[in-house]
Amino acid sequence: MPGADKEADLTERIEAFLADLKRGGCGTGPIRGSGETARETTALLRKVTAQARWSSAGDLMEIIRKEGRRMTAAQPSETTVGNMVLRVLKIIREEYARSRGSSEETDQQESLHKLQHFVHLKANVIEAINELLTELDGTTDNIAMQALEHIHSNEVIMTVGRSRTVEAFLKDAARKRKFHVIVAECAPFCQGHEMATNLSKASIETTVIADAAIFAVMSRVNKVIIGTQTVLANGGLRAVNGTHTVALAARHHSTPLIVCAPMFKLSPQFPNEEDTFHKFVSPHEVLPFTEGEILSKVNVHCPVFDYVPPELITLFISNIGGNAPSYIYRLMSELYHPEDHDL
């Protein structure tokens, strides 16, 4: 039967996605960028809306929440998955409120309207999710478009590791301006090397430095532009390890620190809550297993993330424009509904 086939197909896709998430977050950097994860999550949620069996907005939200919990449990450090689920839940609430009119109605009328508007609700929600997907597709371009306002000729810009958003940002500015980029290699995964190669292919003068040299070089830098994995609810960052060092060095030299992060990276988590933070990967990048003798006497850690407090950040550039870190709470209340914060 076509119905049963579709359901089996949907479950299969969700399982494949979950397996991918579990595998994907290994230490050699993300196998997929967060943009792709966001897009896949949203596409999957759209499929769930279209194919799962539900008869009211409340039902749909329960189903999405259930799937969302499974997805975030598969890879807790990949916050974009959770963020997209929250966006979709907010969309459902908005479409439901719109289809019922914005006035307050009593409970009796609620159940009636739920059934009546079911067909329209489904179509509206799917349309809104499609809009969300278009927005996701355009985020990197929207951020890159703002590059010319922030980068001036003959500037020295510092960045850390590899971020696709920052790469696009710098390449866009390079079309019209000439500037110099210093890339910190970001041990032990040394993603900075790849970033430097890509930038020099776009004819940008690039220099690679070791992480230990960040403070020494900072006095010659005009701006620091970095990407991040997540933007936290207090305006702080959860970024690749080494970013806090760069932020402190920049604060010491009064160099502006600009973070390029699309809106789907904004998460309602706070940094001091339990268990939201760290992820450790295999320490063989730091101290290879061949050094057997030392390994038995020494503890080796390889953390993946760093926390950067909001006081060290000057500006957030996202697809909706530039914002100060103290404004993040407002953007959050626009994107997510407070009741959904705990999936």
Add this chain to the structure above:
Amino acid sequence: QLEQELVEYFRTQVRQDPEVPSAVAAIRTLLEFLKRDQTGETILGLRENLTQTIRRLEEADSSVAVSSGGELFLRFISLTSLEHPDLSQCKKVMVERGELFLKKISLSRSKVAKLCHTFIKDGAKILTHSSSRVVLKVLESAAADKKRFTVYVTESQPDSAGQMADKLQNLNIPVTVVLDAAVGYIMEKVDLVIVGAEGVVESGGIINKIGTYQLAVCSKAHNKPFYVVAESFKFVRLYPLNQQDVPERFKYKADTLKAVEDLAEEHPMIDYTPPSLITLLFTDLGVLTPSAVSDELIKLYL
């Protein structure tokens, strides 16, 4: 006279149930007034009588919360469509809404505790100031969650906070009382600071027992997170720029204000902590950064 009765009612409420926030007792008193009042003939008259009663209650207990709680209550019950031609109908609607308001704010302390206790990690050392029932609730929930932590409480003169230490000991939480002057000394050992608030002002700063400002400055110097826990009815429409800007009616106890003529000789009971020293505020409206407070305040008062 009715007003005397009401002040007595308020005082009995506070005496009977020491756990209840003074603002809740004040609001219960105002509800009583609404139910008993026979003299009001117009809605405007009713509002004026209520405002008078709030003034009277402020004279009995000069804390900021009574003032802000009273004003929020007044706005909540009167900003509905009171189009009934009959005054007693309107009064009934107002009483209903008043009961609703009361129910909502009685739950606010538990909401705050639920939000805050996840920020207390196992093995944490917490410093708190004076005796705050909200902080006590937060520590209770954290203890109920099987977390192990130790608490340092400041002695908080002139009316010492010995009671806080006793209550914590009853919950089997290891507690140490420290001198107010020892805050700088103890700050290096501590992981986080949690204080309550008597009032939260528009800038995102707080008004709290004297000594809080000192605590905040010290914790900033040592880079320790400074958390404030407060219910939303403590949000007050003030914008002090420094310590002198805080109105005198809040700074001193009600009895002092009535008895003494030259207030410059008196020791203030509260101080103002600016928002730059506060890390996060936990309220029943959610976890807020100090910059988010003014937004929430405006939404409450609109």
